[in-house]
Amino acid sequence: MASVVGRLTGKPGVCLATLGPGATNLTTGLADTQLDYAPVVAITGQTNLRRAHKETKQFVDIVSHFKPITKWNAQVDRADVIPEVVRKAFKIAQAEKPGACHLEVPSDVAGEEVKGRPMLIRQVTYPYPDEKILKEAADIINHARNPIILAGNGIIRSNASKELRNFVHHTQLPVANTFMSMGSVPADDPLCLLSVGLQSRDYVNCGFDDADVVIAIGYDFTEYDPQGWNPQGDKKIVHVDILPPDVDFHYTPAVELLGDIRESLRLLIGRTKPKISSARKVLRDYILREIEECARDEGFPIKPQRIINDIRSVLNRDDILVSDVGAHLIWVARMYQAYEPNSVLISFGFASMGFGVPAAISAKLLNPGKKVVAVCGDGGFMMTSMELETACRLKTPFTVVIFNDNGYGLIKWKQVNEFGVDFGSDFNNPDFVKYAESFGMKGYRISSTRELLPALQDSLKQKMPTIIDVPVDYRENLRLSEKLGNLICPVG
Numbered sequence: 481m482a483s484v485v486g487r488l489t490g491k492p493g494v495c496l497a498t499l500g501p502g503a504t505n506l507t508t509g510l511a512d513t514q515l516d517y518a519p520v521v522a523i524t525g526q527t528n529l530r531r532a533h534k535e536t537k538q539f540v541d542i543v544s545h546f547k548p549i550t551k552w553n554a555q556v557d558r559a560d561v562i563p564e565v566v567r568k569a570f571k572i573a574q575a576e577k578p579g580a581c582h583l584e585v586p587s588d589v590a591g592e593e594v595k596g597r598p599m600l601i602r603q604v605t606y607p608y609p610d611e612k613i614l615k616e617a618a619d620i621i622n623h624a625r626n627p628i629i630l631a632g633n634g635i636i637r638s639n640a641s642k643e644l645r646n647f648v649h650h651t652q653l654p655v656a657n658t659f660m661s662m663g664s665v666p667a668d669d670p671l672c673l674l675s676v677g678l679q680s681r682d683y684v685n686c687g688f689d690d691a692d693v694v695i696a697i698g699y700d701f702t703e704y705d706p707q708g709w710n711p712q713g714d715k716k717i718v719h720v721d722i723l724p725p726d727v728d729f730h731y732t733p734a735v736e737l738l739g740d741i742r743e744s745l746r747l748l749i750g751r752t753k754p755k756i757s758s759a760r761k762v763l764r765d766y767i768l769r770e771i772e773e774c775a776r777d778e779g780f781p782i783k784p785q786r787i788i789n790d791i792r793s794v795l796n797r798d799d800i801l802v803s804d805v806g807a808h809l810i811w812v813a814r815m816y817q818a819y820e821p822n823s824v825l826i827s828f829g830f831a832s833m834g835f836g837v838p839a840a841i842s843a844k845l846l847n848p849g850k851k852v853v854a855v856c857g858d859g860g861f862m863m864t865s866m867e868l869e870t871a872c873r874l875k876t877p878f879t880v881v882i883f884n885d886n887g888y889g890l891i892k893w894k895q896v897n898e899f900g901v902d903f904g905s906d907f908n909n910p911d912f913v914k915y916a917e918s919f920g921m922k923g924y925r926i927s928s929t930r931e932l933l934p935a936l937q938d939s940l941k942q943k944m945p946t947i948i949d950v951p952v953d954y955r956e957n958l959r960l961s962e963k964l965g966n967l968i969c970p971v972g
Contacts, residue, residue, distance in 0.1 A: 482509070483516065483520055484838070486520050487636075490574070491519065492573040492581075493520050494522075499526045500538030500540065506546075507546075509832075512830040514549050516829040517702075520573060521569045521570055521582070522546075523583050525590070526555070526585065527586065528586050528587045532586070543555050555583075562594050562596065563598055566599075567598070570601075576634075576637070577700070577722075578637065606740045608739055609739035610738070616734075618748060618752050624692055627691060628655070628688060628695070629655035629656070629697060630658070630695065631661045631698065632661050633698060633703055635661050635697060638722070639742070643741070645666075651753075651754055652754045652755055654672075655671055659826050660828050663818035664821050666819040671760065672764070676709065678964075680964045682814065693717075694715050696720065696733075700829070701726060705730075716734045719735065720744050720745070721738065721741065724736050724738060760971075762970050766970050780928055781953040784811040787808075787932065788815040795853065797820055800822070800840075800844075800851070800852045801852075801853050802824075802836050802840045804834065804835050805827055805857075805890075806856070806890045813826065836880070837880065840852050840853075840880070841870060841874065845874065851940050855883070857885075859887070869919060871945045876945065879945070882949050884951050885951075885952050886908060889954045892906075912947050913947070920944065921946055923949065924948045
């Protein structure tokens with residue numbers, strides 16, 4: 481929840497936990513925050529300092545435990561440093577690339593009186609892009625044969641979607657977004673090639689195959705390994721971001737345009753020329769045909785394409801879809817058409833199952849006037865489904881759509897692709913309708929494909945959270961793998 485607050489507001493979300501197991505239970509959430517680059521400050525308790533040197537109930541070294549999964553953390557060992565360490569934690573958490581910070585407060589320190597006062601907050605500012613580098617970047621783009629734009633999570637974090645859209649329309653260059661930057665350019669823009677980063681090759685990869693220059697804007701390696709789109713390491717890369725990239729054979733920029741992303745894009749518009757290409761229309765037409773395939777299929781159990789299509793039809797352009805982690809995430813990223821930034825929330829850097837329900841609670845609390853739908857696999861849903869009590873208590877209405885296949889669908893998909901068989905990925909589920917009712921919520925069990933759309937419409941009218949149990953036909957997973965394995969690019 482704190483992570484999503486950070487992602488949606490740009491300001492650090494805060495979470496609290498007790499010492500011992502309370503603190504260690506934050507581990508997955510903080511790791512997820514760190515690799516999805518969301519600003520969060522976690523505050524945990526600890527036993528008093530007089531007992532920390534010896535064997536003590538519930539004592540473990542939490543500062544050392546959290547050090548590898550935070551940007552910065554520290555123990556508050558005396559009360560007078562609190563104003564300083566709190567300001568430092570928030571500043572580091574929010575600065576690019578944002579992430580998790582942690583403060584540990586021993587119980588005896590927590591009982592001390594603080595005489596200081598909160599330190600003044602100053603906004604973090606970023607440098608102006610260098611004029612010489614701007615010219616180099618523009619020259620590379622202007623002389624490119626088939627340039628393509630890769631839009632990453634940094635676009636969302638920098639609130640640079642408007643500037644990106646202006647740059648795309650000025651240059652007429654095709655743009656593909658990572659899973660984390662869905663909506664940075666609207667899916668119905670004729671220059672948008674939708675999402676790149678699927679576990680196997682997809683049609684959008686053909687645009688990268690044919691590109692001689694890739695303009696990577698706000699792109700994080702955790703979103704999509706550069707080896708996936710630059711396997712030979714031979715493409716010319718224009719890196720547009722606030723910070724320089726990590727060192728990688730497959731990502732060696734010809735130029736690094738560092739500074740405020742919005743300002744960099746504004747200045748590039750005045751230095752670049754439009755470049756019209758018919759190939760990007762051919763490629764986009766293929767991608768859109770893929771979205772339409774099976775989107776209205778009447779088969780049962782319901783194909784994931786149809787589920788995604790029905791969800792899209794009940795949500796407005798700026799409503800919010802939250803995706804948990806599982807096989808359904810691949811279908812969401814591939815099929816769901818996003819139109820606005822932060823209208824799709826996905827955990828991808830750490831890809832932690834259980835993200836969906838808590839993320840939906842935060843999304844609804846921050847956006848009470850928007851519809852929120854959380855798409856979960858049955859496995860991921862059960863990992864944090866108890867938080868529906870929180871949602872009910874806080875009266876945050878949203879719809880949970882459960883892709884029910886009685887198993888870990890993504891694990892099974894990978895096992896069968898790799899080994900030809902699956903093992904240990906099946907399980908039994910509770911009665912999800914009765915489970916919903918036990919919280920005082922409404923539950924829907926879908927027994928035919930045509931029931932899904934009216935169930936979605938009715939669920940979004942409720943004043944409490946709801947669950948829709950949807951049997952999913954995950955035979956489509958292997959069909960997709962086979963189809964993409966035989967993919968022939970329509971361009972190039």
